[in-house]
Amino acid sequence: MVIIKDDDVVELAHGAGGKVMDSLIKNFVLESFVKRSISKSIPFLGEGVGLEALEDGGSFQVGDFEIVVSIDGHTVKPVFFPGGDLGRLAVSGTVNDVAVMGAEPLVLACSVIVEEGYPLKDLKRILDSANATTEEADIVILTGDTKVMPRRELDEIVFTTAGIGIVESGKIVRNSGLKAGDTIIISGTIGDHGVALLAAREGLEFTTSLVSDVAPLSGLIREIRNLGQITAMKDPTRGGVSSALNDLAQSSKASIWIREESLPFKKEVKAAAEMLGIDPLEVTCEGKIIIGCKAEKAEEILDTLKKNKYGKDAAIIGTVKPPISGKPLVVMETSVGGKRVVEKPIGEPIPRVC
Amino acid sequence: MVIIKDDDVVELAHGAGGKVMDSLIKNFVLESFVKRSISKSIPFLGEGVGLEALEDGGSFQVGDFEIVVSIDGHTVKPVFFPGGDLGRLAVSGTVNDVAVMGAEPLVLACSVIVEEGYPLKDLKRILDSANATTEEADIVILTGDTKVMPRRELDEIVFTTAGIGIVESGKIVRNSGLKAGDTIIISGTIGDHGVALLAAREGLEFTTSLVSDVAPLSGLIREIRNLGQITAMKDPTRGGVSSALNDLAQSSKASIWIREESLPFKKEVKAAAEMLGIDPLEVTCEGKIIIGCKAEKAEEILDTLKKNKYGKDAAIIGTVKPPISGKPLVVMETSVGGKRVVEKPIGEPIPRVC
Numbered sequence: 001m002v003i004i005k006d007d008d009v010v011e012l013a014h015g016a017g018g019k020v021m022d023s024l025i026k027n028f029v030l031e032s033f034v035k036r037s038i039s040k041s042i043p044f045l046g047e048g049v050g051l052e053a054l055e056d057g058g059s060f061q062v063g064d065f066e067i068v069v070s071i072d073g074h075t076v077k078p079v080f081f082p083g084g085d086l087g088r089l090a091v092s093g094t095v096n097d098v099a100v101m102g103a104e105p106l107v108l109a110c111s112v113i114v115e116e117g118y119p120l121k122d123l124k125r126i127l128d129s130a131n132a133t134t135e136e137a138d139i140v141i142l143t144g145d146t147k148v149m150p151r152r153e154l155d156e157i158v159f160t161t162a163g164i165g166i167v168e169s170g171k172i173v174r175n176s177g178l179k180a181g182d183t184i185i186i187s188g189t190i191g192d193h194g195v196a197l198l199a200a201r202e203g204l205e206f207t208t209s210l211v212s213d214v215a216p217l218s219g220l221i222r223e224i225r226n227l228g229q230i231t232a233m234k235d236p237t238r239g240g241v242s243s244a245l246n247d248l249a250q251s252s253k254a255s256i257w258i259r260e261e262s263l264p265f266k267k268e269v270k271a272a273a274e275m276l277g278i279d280p281l282e283v284t285c286e287g288k289i290i291i292g293c294k295a296e297k298a299e300e301i302l303d304t305l306k307k308n309k310y311g312k313d314a315a316i317i318g319t320v321k322p323p324i325s326g327k328p329l330v331v332m333e334t335s336v337g338g339k340r341v342v343e344k345p346i347g348e349p350i351p352r353v354c
Numbered sequence: 355m356v357i358i359k360d361d362d363v364v365e366l367a368h369g370a371g372g373k374v375m376d377s378l379i380k381n382f383v384l385e386s387f388v389k390r391s392i393s394k395s396i397p398f399l400g401e402g403v404g405l406e407a408l409e410d411g412g413s414f415q416v417g418d419f420e421i422v423v424s425i426d427g428h429t430v431k432p433v434f435f436p437g438g439d440l441g442r443l444a445v446s447g448t449v450n451d452v453a454v455m456g457a458e459p460l461v462l463a464c465s466v467i468v469e470e471g472y473p474l475k476d477l478k479r480i481l482d483s484a485n486a487t488t489e490e491a492d493i494v495i496l497t498g499d500t501k502v503m504p505r506r507e508l509d510e511i512v513f514t515t516a517g518i519g520i521v522e523s524g525k526i527v528r529n530s531g532l533k534a535g536d537t538i539i540i541s542g543t544i545g546d547h548g549v550a551l552l553a554a555r556e557g558l559e560f561t562t563s564l565v566s567d568v569a570p571l572s573g574l575i576r577e578i579r580n581l582g583q584i585t586a587m588k589d590p591t592r593g594g595v596s597s598a599l600n601d602l603a604q605s606s607k608a609s610i611w612i613r614e615e616s617l618p619f620k621k622e623v624k625a626a627a628e629m630l631g632i633d634p635l636e637v638t639c640e641g642k643i644i645i646g647c648k649a650e651k652a653e654e655i656l657d658t659l660k661k662n663k664y665g666k667d668a669a670i671i672g673t674v675k676p677p678i679s680g681k682p683l684v685v686m687e688t689s690v691g692g693k694r695v696v697e698k699p700i701g702e703p704i705p706r707v708c
Binding site: 004006007008009010011012013014015016021024025028029032033034036037038039040042045048050051055057058059060062063064065067069070071072073074075077104106107109110111112113114115116117118119120121123124127128130131134135138140141142143144145146147148149150152153154155158160162164166351352 | 358360361362363364365366367368369370375378379382383386387388390391392393394396398399402404405409411412413414416417418419421423424425426427428429431458460461463464465466467468469470471472473474475477478481482484485488489492494495496497498499500501502503504506507508509512514516518520705706
């Protein structure tokens with residue numbers, strides 16, 4: 001039971017994917033939302049992954065299948081950013097959340113809330129981009145909703161997408177699946193989305209190659225999923241790789257050891273992050289996944305990733321070990337031979353990053 | 355192909371459930387979202403109700419079942435209104451959209467976007483209310499997402515819910531199901547939500563009995579669904595009963611004849627609507643359904659509705675006939691013996707009503 005004082009308010013960090021958001025969800029949202037079983041008397045309907053699991057989505061069983069559901073509200077600013085836009089982000093973000101659970105994304109439900117006076121041509125550009133991204137991801141927009149808020153009651157537009165996917169019963173990939181000895185792979189360079197977005201917002205334009213990595217990864221994930229032996233997957237969005245690795249370690253009750261030298265960064269991202277004073281490890285990626293797999297399968301998965309345009313910079317970045325003194329820490333072996341704990345950030349440093 | 359001029363902007367009416375919204379969706383959203391089939395090679399996966407059907411949701415087949423999906427963004431203001439709040443509305447609105455398609459609602463995905471500085475105790479009150487409503491509706495919140503927007507970039511809070519339900523294949527109830535000779539029933543009094551909301555907003559407080567009807571109707575709908583012979587169902591939300599009847603008539607290529615005398619109104623709603631200068635027929639209901647059924651089943655459905663607390667004011671309000679000169683009109687036989695066409699409104703007269 002959390003005591004809420006009268007003057008407690010929502011802070012930006014409550015939505016920023018780090019420790020503060022964790023406490024909001026664990027002490028507050030989960031307390032409000034009582035976990036109940038699906039009590040319907042429908043044949044073939046069974047249990048799945050619930051809210052309390054704190055995965056990228058939830059699931060329920062229908063016959064021999066599990067239906068996976070994920071939802072994300074997208075508030076990115078600016079709406080059009082280098083390498084993408086709100087429409088591409090809203091589709092990719094949710095497709096990726098469904099796919100990292102090991103499911104095949106099938107359909108999307110889209111809710112757009114837009115400010116009165118927003119240019120119709122920009123709305124059309126966003127919808128067209130969302131549509132092109134669904135084509136790329138081979139999914140269908142099944143249903144939608146449009147609301148308009150009066151001028152100045154919303155800053156431009158937000159786009160919420162719910163994704164529904166399907167997977168054979170028992171084949172869901174969960175954050176808790178890592179075992180000591182597993183290998184940790186990342187599918188490409190780190191921090192591209194957040195750094196590109198912030199650089200655009202700050203007017204930093206020293207290079208045109210600084211673009212978001214936003215992309216739907218369902219195709220890439222299907223290729224590696226078919227190889228088998230994947231023990232966990234997560235897309236490092238808010239709070240970046242630091243947050244995602246900590247989530248995986250905590251859920252799996254294991255420690256994760258990564259090697260700084262092996263982490264793939266675009267040099268422009270490293271340079272811009274330094275200039276902007278942010279740690280690229282704590283910054284949102286929108287087209288990357290972290291994969292845990294059995295060690296003997298790692299090279300095959302890496303090769304498969306590298307053949308895909310969204311995985312060409314993939315790298316093996318670490319190993320899973322038992323917890324350290326009972327703690328599920330993330331430890332980085334630094335380039336100079338030291339070790340440091342990679343803490344879960346307080347929150348994503350960039351507001352409205354996704 | 356719609357030509358968009360550079361200075362065309364989104365208007366409030368684009369989200370208001372009437373003729374203007376229809377034109378946005380038909381000429382613009384559907385044009386952006388290419389209808390594609392679900393092309394996955396997954397056994398037992400089949401076609402369902404697509405976006406172009408313009409139903410309350412969409413569906414896809416899994417084995418012997420159809421999975422129904424609906425989404426709604428909720429922007430109601432004030433967040434706490436007589437008879438309800440944003441949380442109860444967000445759950446009820448989506449549960450009802452799934453249920454009117456003849457499906458059993460199972461799970462909900464929730465996305466909350468909240469303004470920095472919003473009181474935590476109010477957020478908790480909204481979440482608790484949403485949770486209580488899911489208990490009443492016997493559904494489970496499966497997954498969620500929280501985003502925070504900086505101060506003044508969002509007016510308080512919006513709450514988007516996606517609902518997923520299940521129905522045996524071939525048993526979906528569609529707007530297009532009405533046939534000449536069918537009876538039209540409404541499950542209770544008209545206009546309560548919109549009028550109560552506007553009265554509260556305008557400080558009109560001449561009666562405490564003026565409250566929103568917001569409620570989850572999955573239980574009520576289950577009871578009448580089990581009786582069979584239902585040909586169409588629709589919840590009259592934005593644009594109210596006028597808009598819903600016109601949608602049903604258009605989809606079914608039929609005319610709907612209603613009798614003014616038979617329309618159930620609370621007298622406080624009629625009085626307040628007159629004072630506020632709005633037509634209660636064009637105003638959002640959030641706890642009502644319009645039902646089309648075979649004439650011989652109408653009395654039994656009516657009796658069943660009346661035994662439920664959410665259906666006690668149910669009434670038979672009209673009949674389905676062939677189109678009039680080829681047009682799917684809604685015609686009202688007035689109390690004084692005349693006839694008038696009930697047009698689809700330009701839009702819901704109240705902004706941020708749901």
